[in-house]
Amino acid sequence: MKLNLDAESSPQATRPKKKHGRKNSHLKPSKSHAEKQNSDELHLEQEAPTADEAPLQQHLDSASLSDSKEDVSDEFKDLKLSKARESGSADEQDHVNTGSPDNLDQENEDDNPIRDQVDEESDSSEDEVAPRNTIGDVPLEWYRDEKHIGYDISGKKILKKEREDKLQSFLASADDSKSWRKLYDEYNDEVIELSKEEVKQLRRLLKGKAPHADFDPYAPYVDWFKWDDAKHPLSNAPEPKRRFIRSKWEAKKVVQLVRAIRNGHIKFDKPKEEQRFYHLWGDDSSSTEKTAHLSYIPAPKPKFPGHDESYNPSLEYIPTQEEINSYQLMYDEDRPKFIPRRFTSMRSVPAYDNALKDAFERCLDLYLCPRVRKKRINIDPESLKPKLPSRKDLRPYPTTCYLEFRGHKDAVMSISTEANGQWIASGSLDGTVRIWEVETGRCLKVWELGEAVKYVAWNPLPELPILAAAVGVDVLLLNTGFGDGEVQAKVKELLHIDALPATDNSDKTPIATWLQDDKVEGIRLRHFKTVSSVEWHRKGDYLSTVMPAGESRGVVIHQLSRKLTQKIPFKLHGLPVSSIFHPTRSIFFVSTKKNVRVYDLLKQKLMKKLETGLREVSSIAVHPAGDNVIVGSREGKVCWFDMDLSSQPYKILSCHPKDVTNVAFHRSYPLFASCSDDCTAYVFHGMVYSDLTQNPLIRPLEILRGHKATNGRGVMDCKFHPRQPWLFTAGADSVIKLYCH
Amino acid sequence: MVNKVTRKKHYRPPGQKKEGNAARYVTRSQAVKQLQVSLPVFRKLCIFKGVFPREPKKKVKGNHHTYYHLKDVAFLHHEPLLEKFRDIRAYEKKISKADAKKNKERANFLKEHRPTYVLDRIIRERYPKFIDALRDLDDCLSMVHLFAALPAQERLKVEAKRIHNCRRLSHEWQAFISRTHKLRKVFISVKGIYYQAEVEGQKITWLTPHSLHQALTDDVDLTVILNFMEFYETLLAFVNFHVYHSINLKYPPILDPHLEALAADLYALSRYFDANTRSSLLDSQTSSSSGYGQVDAEENSELRLAQLQQQLSLNEPTALMHLVEDAAAKNEDEDEDEDTRECKKLFKNMKFFLSREVPRESLLFVIPAFGGMVSWEGDGAPFTESDKTITHQIVDRPTQTHKFLTREYVQPQWVFDCVNTRLILPTEDYLVGRVPPPHLSPFVDNEAEGYVPDYAETLNRLKAAAKSEVLPLPGVGKEDLDDPQKLLAEGIIDRAEAIEAAEKKQKMMALEKQYHDELKLELQGVQYSSATSNVDKQSSNQENEGGEDADLPDPEQIAEDNANLPLVVMSRNKKKLYEAMQIGKRRKKGEIDLLKERKRKHKESQKSQ
Structure with missing residues (x-):
């Protein structure tokens, strides 16, 4: 009280001072209701002269302070304010909690011993103290525009205090060093200052400790009742009778059980029965019933051990250390599972480490591996080979090299036999065309053409000994000079061009121009692209040339007698590789890289398309009867087409590991041959039957070797002798060989 | 639409x-x-x-x-067992529940009364006939023998009871095989000892581990193995029952506990065989008309066994055994095949004594199976080391200090090699302290394999010699075609001779071929040079020579060409198959070549030493 008096004694007291005083006044009522009345009255008396505007309000103020503060604190909690205000709200909350602490009491103790007494009495009733403001839990903004903030307990209005403007309050707070422990209670419209002890308590609470420093949370437990020396039981009632007599129902049950045991319905601890074994299979005759389910596939038996698994194998079964080391480099599945070891006596054999593991793997195999019955082919591999007719029966055919024709300086690209079989011509990369006598191997004639000769072809008529040679972009028609005067005259007339044919007016470059070549005494047919092959028609008047780069004009046909050139009236599909005339009819074969097309020259239309299925066709030959065609390919395969049968190959012979360079039919014998870059030539027996129901018989007869590989090329060309079963082969090693029977 | x-x-x-x-x-x-x-x-x-x-x-x-x-x-x-398994699962739940409620009494009661199941019906279903069971017995025997050597570990659910059962079953089986002389082949490998027996025409092969304790490894799932074992034990028990009854013996046999304790089960079993056959001979009518209950019969037999034991210990056991065997042999002889008779006679009139260090179990099994008598060092042995009638003592130590002159001291491998060749081999190579000759697998057909080890050839020669020596003795008149042994022997001789002859022939052929080739070379050289001289005289001689080599038709090349020619016209599938077969052939040949190469190197190194 004294404090209060002191504080309020000076009328010019600053606001905070006033607040402080009021705060104390608030604390006092929080202690006891009775005392509150007292103090408030006193307060009123003191303040009456200064706070003239609302003495009543002040009175009410202090009365309801503590309760209202609680409400405010609740509100603050809900709002979750910013940090600055949060601390404030926390302060307030704690302030509420400090309702009972003794510190404050002690503070007041010396002031008023009488009140102190009252204080202690009313300590528990602190919560029931009515707040100064009695509006209850209503939004404060309802009173915003009113002059009062609410009503006191007696229903009188509590008037609002006059407001300081912001600037003033700020300045005041800046001046006041204690402003940080002041907060404004909106509900009761007053500013509260926290004491030091309250702040301390708040700090402790913030740390999560009990608010009082003296409080011991872990105080030893003291039981509220002593059991040890209790003399008497809790209940003094005597034991009931039912504890001493047996239950009727239980007695009945026992009798039941006893009877059951006596009668043998209940048996105790039967001796455990060992499994009894008996004659399971009895006499086998009765067990003939067939199992209904699926067939049982017995598991394959484990492999029997070999010599190498012996504890003492022969020395040769033990791998050397290098071999054992080399096992480490192998793949897991190739690596031997078991490495033989040798022990010189039985006592030194150790226990096998993997015994259990092996057994386990066997178990896994038995129940986890799918079982399938598989047919094991146990045949002699030789029996897979087809039964071929004996080679002896198919004689004659070329078997051994009989002659060699040497003289060329470079790879012989092409050879051609004369119609009678007396001469052969050869063209080579060294730029020469030579004519050889077959019987002796003598070189009869040489033309130096200056450029690599790609192809040579004799005129098929014996009375027209003309040789065509493909040299670069030219095709030279050479007079070989054979034959008597009459023949020579005819040839010379044929190979003479009277005058230059009138040049066409067309802008296009002509496919070929006919020129007289005086140097070699023949005709030079100049093409617009490099010529790769030349083929004569059977009548000797026409010849076809192939220019692989010539696109739509890649295959042309020349007429010798009229010195005419025409391109074939068919569309080419793909790059032309070679062309050939049918041996008896006016049919023309053109092979592109993939397919062979057969054209009828008279009707001028496509007859057939032979689908080879090969990657790249290299050569083609027609059977002398005209119904069968063989096609050689760069992947080393030879396809036999039976044109009456189908447009698919009748048989594919994959005989060469390298490119097939050429294929050839014999004119009269049932022979055909293929030659390849692997330096071999195969001779086949290819019998075609006149009976259409019988398929051609094909049987390989001989592999002819002898040529040597030069620049990766082997045998470049092969041709049969027109009469004899002889084969000429031209090699890249500049040798021509003759194989005879 | x-x-x-x-x-x-x-x-x-x-x-x-x-x-x-x-x-x-x-x-x-x-x-x-x-x-x-x-x-x-x-x-x-x-x-x-x-x-x-x-x-x-x-x-x-x-x-x-x-x-x-x-x-x-x-x-x-x-399968009714499926329902049974479900019941068992429910029952296990009861136990775990009682355990969880700390109801120890109930838990113990439940644990003691676990439901069990039997597999006999399943065995009957899987193997409707006895012969079917025999066909599938290989794995069963191997597993049972393996388990008999495993250490019991309760932690891994490998119970001691199971191990004992396996031991008992395996011994019973071995005793039967040994007694009926059905063992055919034995092979000591690094993995264990392989035995092959022939029962009712079925060849049954099994593997027993070396008689050392196997280690239980972690890398196997024992539950799987134990499942198999459960089945195999039952199967083998029923099979044993069947085979014991087929020779008029009671099953399960009652063994002398004394011998059993000495871990001489096999011998105990053989004694049991002897005793029972004898008794059945003696009082066959009583046993056949025995109307006693089961228990009585058991007691009876036990009594009898005890009595016999007395007699046996008093009398000289060997004599009795002989007596029994002779008696038994009479009625068995009729239904024995040639092979069994041969096996039975192999060690006849031979007495073996095993030293401490030799694998006793294996030899106790093998030697009686081939008609020999065997004893060992230790208690319960039928005869002691000092017995004068012992013909062979089997030792496996570097040196033998005390030697009886009347017997031969051989290494155990001698027994196994004798068994595999069906011949009493000379003992020189197998004497104490020597490195024995290589032990060869009897399961390999050397000729099919394409490689015959040296020692196999020696053995073959010995066999052939033995046959030719032995056979003429019984009398020339008896040499009939119906004697298959004779034929076999002749076959062997012929084969040996044929091999030699073929080798000679090959050598001759090779020489001849070489000569012909040379001739051919000469001929062609001449022909060639003459031909070329016509064609091109300028070409130098050297070039000719060079051309000659390349031009000559190489005979090997020709042969290869001829072999490969049909390949050209073969269909693609067949060609692939053919090539695959060739690969297999080549691999086999490679292996044989490797062996030959190693052998050659060994010989060279020996010579250099």
């Missing part, structure tokens, strides 16, 4: 039944689901019932699944 619906690969319209492989095969997880069991139970059932996955032609669910046939699954589904 045609609905053009893009179909999935295995599309099946709703409401339409599955067809083909999709309907016939299910994956394992599907099967487990269908049977409503857990995977371990399914596995156990599969093991017991002998159900295995099958390979459908088209794997509808993918390549990495295992497929079971629906019929197999249905077969499992109808």
Whole structure:
């Protein structure tokens, strides 16, 4: 009280001072209701002269302070304010909690011993103290525009205090060093200052400790009742009778059980029965019933051990250390599972480490591996080979090299036999065309053409000994000079061009121009692209040339007698590789890289398309009867087409590991041959039957070797002798060989 | 109107039944689901019932699944054991519940009264005839013998009871085989000892580990093995029962506890055999008309056994054994085949004594199987080391200090080699302290394999010699065609001779060929030079020479060409098959070449030393 008096004694007291005083006044009522009345009255008396505007309000103020503060604190909690205000709200909350602490009491103790007494009495009733403001839990903004903030307990209005403007309050707070422990209670419209002890308590609470420093949370437990020396039981009632007599129902049950045991319905601890074994299979005759389910596939038996698994194998079964080391480099599945070891006596054999593991793997195999019955082919591999007719029966055919024709300086690209079989011509990369006598191997004639000769072809008529040679972009028609005067005259007339044919007016470059070549005494047919092959028609008047780069004009046909050139009236599909005339009819074969097309020259239309299925066709030959065609390919395969049968190959012979360079039919014998870059030539027996129901018989007869590989090329060309079963082969090693029977 | 619906690969319209492989095969997880069991139970059932996955032609669910046939699954589904397993599972739950409630009394009671199941019906179902069981006995015997050597570990559920049972079963089986002389081949390998017996025409091969304790390794799933063991033990017990009854013996045999304690089970069993055959001979009518109860008979037999034991210990056991065997032999002789008779006679009139360090169990099994008598160092042995009638003592130590002159001291391998060759081999190579000759596998057909080890040839020669020596003795008149041994012997001689002759012939051929080749060379050289001289005189001689080599038709080349020519016209599939076969041939040849190469090197190194 004294404090209060002191504080309020000076009328010019600053606001905070006033607040402080009021705060104390608030604390006092929080202690006891009775005392509150007292103090408030006193307060009123003191303040009456200064706070003239609302003495009543002040009175009410202090009365309801503590309760209202609680409400405010609740509100603050809900709002979750910013940090600055949060601390404030926390302060307030704690302030509420400090309702009972003794510190404050002690503070007041010396002031008023009488009140102190009252204080202690009313300590528990602190919560029931009515707040100064009695509006209850209503939004404060309802009173915003009113002059009062609410009503006191007696229903009188509590008037609002006059407001300081912001600037003033700020300045005041800046001046006041204690402003940080002041907060404004909106509900009761007053500013509260926290004491030091309250702040301390708040700090402790913030740390999560009990608010009082003296409080011991872990105080030893003291039981509220002593059991040890209790003399008497809790209940003094005597034991009931039912504890001493047996239950009727239980007695009945026992009798039941006893009877059951006596009668043998209940048996105790039967001796455990060992499994009894008996004659399971009895006499086998009765067990003939067939199992209904699926067939049982017995598991394959484990492999029997070999010599190498012996504890003492022969020395040769033990791998050397290098071999054992080399096992480490192998793949897991190739690596031997078991490495033989040798022990010189039985006592030194150790226990096998993997015994259990092996057994386990066997178990896994038995129940986890799918079982399938598989047919094991146990045949002699030789029996897979087809039964071929004996080679002896198919004689004659070329078997051994009989002659060699040497003289060329470079790879012989092409050879051609004369119609009678007396001469052969050869063209080579060294730029020469030579004519050889077959019987002796003598070189009869040489033309130096200056450029690599790609192809040579004799005129098929014996009375027209003309040789065509493909040299670069030219095709030279050479007079070989054979034959008597009459023949020579005819040839010379044929190979003479009277005058230059009138040049066409067309802008296009002509496919070929006919020129007289005086140097070699023949005709030079100049093409617009490099010529790769030349083929004569059977009548000797026409010849076809192939220019692989010539696109739509890649295959042309020349007429010798009229010195005419025409391109074939068919569309080419793909790059032309070679062309050939049918041996008896006016049919023309053109092979592109993939397919062979057969054209009828008279009707001028496509007859057939032979689908080879090969990657790249290299050569083609027609059977002398005209119904069968063989096609050689760069992947080393030879396809036999039976044109009456189908447009698919009748048989594919994959005989060469390298490119097939050429294929050839014999004119009269049932022979055909293929030659390849692997330096071999195969001779086949290819019998075609006149009976259409019988398929051609094909049987390989001989592999002819002898040529040597030069620049990766082997045998470049092969041709049969027109009469004899002889084969000429031209090699890249500049040798021509003759194989005879 | 045609609905053009893009179909999935295995599309099946709703409401339409599955067809083909999709309907016939299910994956394992599907099967487990269908049977409503857990995977371990399914596995156990599969093991017991002998159900295995099958390979459908088209794997509808993918390549990495295992497929079971629906019929197999249905077969499992109808198995009464399945219900039994479910009961057991429920029962185990009761136990765990009692345990969890700390109801010890109930838990113990439940644990003691666990439901059990028997497998005899399943065995009967899997093997409708005894011969079927014999056919599948290989794995069973190997496993039982392996378990007999395993250490018991309760932690891994390898119970001592089971191990003992396995030991007992394996000994019973061995005793039967040994007694009836059905053992044919023995092979000591690093992995253990392989035995092959012939029972009712079935060749049964099994592996026993070396008589040392095997270690239990961690890398195996013992539950799987134990499932198999459960089945195998029952199977072998029934098989043993059958075979014991086939020779008029009671099963299970009652053994002398004294001998059993000495771990001489096999010998005890053989004694049991002897005793029973004798008694059955003596009082055959009483035993046949025995109307006693089961217990009485057992007591009787035990009594009798005890009496016999007395007699045996008093009398000289060997004599009795002989007596019994002779008596038994009379009625057995009729139904014995040639092989058995031969095996029975191999060690006849020979007495073996085993030193401490030799593998006793194996030899106790093998020697009596081939008609020999055997004893060992230790208690309960039928005769002691000092017995004068012992012909062979088997030792496996570097030196033998005290030697009886009347007997031969050989290494154990001698016995096994004798058994495999069916011949009493000379003992020089096998004497104490020597490195014995290589031990060869009797399961290998050397000629089919293409490589004959040296020692196999020596053995063959010995065999041939023995036959030619022995056979003329019984009398020339007896040499008939019906004697297959004779024929075999002749065959062997012929074979040996033929091999030699063939070698000679080959050498001759090679020489001849060389000569011819040389001739040919000369001829062609001449012909060639003459031809070329005509053609081109300028070409130098050297060039000729060079050309000659390349031009000569190499005979090997020609042969190869001839062999390869038909390949050209073969179809692609056949060609591939042919090439695959060639690869296999080449590999085999490579192995043999490797062996020969090693042998050559060894010889060279020996010579250099």
